[in-house]
Amino acid sequence: MPELPEVETVRRSLAPAVGATITDAWSRGVGLHMQRKPPLAALKMLAGATITAVRRHGKYLLVDTDAGKSILVHLGMTGRLRVVPSAQEREAHTHVVIGLGARQLRYADARRFGQVDVVETAAERAHASLAVLGPDALNDGVDPVALLARAKGKKALLKTFLLDQSVVAGVGNIYASEALWRAKIRPSMRAHRLTAAKATALAAAITETLVRSLENHGTTLRDFIAADGSEGSNKEFLWVYDRDGLPCLRCKTLIKRTVHQGRATYYCPTCQAA
């Protein structure tokens, strides 16, 4: 569900939690826990600590505390992180609740593909989930030279290549299609065929695509909401994703949908050359 712009939107909307002191923690148990069970004992140990910042790398959030520990959160496909009054009724599929006095930071996740963990802030890069990530597409920028170097010898489809978080962290299935349309490159092109010129165009297109979505507070297809419950409006502005059969916004050719590695890909057969 959430890619970089959505996770960054969540990060920004968590600003009201910065400065709050953690009072307690709860996690759902009895057979209904997430695939990767949240570490309840470690979360409870955070009681008394104050939230100092919320950071993001790729699709991961890090809620820092002054205890030298951070809460690592990945939203999976349907994860929702919200700050609500403690008295508010819990939404369905709530898995983790972090008490913040009169408010609570809550993690809900219908499909349970997400992740909540506690890491030592100073050693966070050693965490298995973070260790494999490449540069963050927004914070670090997308370097066309690095992109080209990583694509070298890779027979994967360019669109599949973009989903590899070790190449660029933050691009997911929506924005891979979007960026390739923006760069006028066909998604089925093999990564190793990338040229310097195309890498430059693609790097710029990735940045433009993500920044634009972020300005629209992310893409809400169905589940995504920010920590204050608001939806993103970028769905209205998508160039190709979920637009099969509709005219290309550049050339009017009908957008095509296909499937690569089990995931939907959208492109314009005319202005995205092979």
Place this chain on the structure above:
DNA sequence: ACTTCTACCTGAGCGC
């Protein structure tokens, strides 16, 4: 070591 496939889950939407 690389690439591709499958599993992990629930819920929404569609055709019948």
Place this chain on the structure above:
DNA sequence: TGCGCTCAGGTAGAAG
């Protein structure tokens, strides 16, 4: 209404 099918923004681990 309801049933069965397909699909969904992600990743890890197995299988090839």
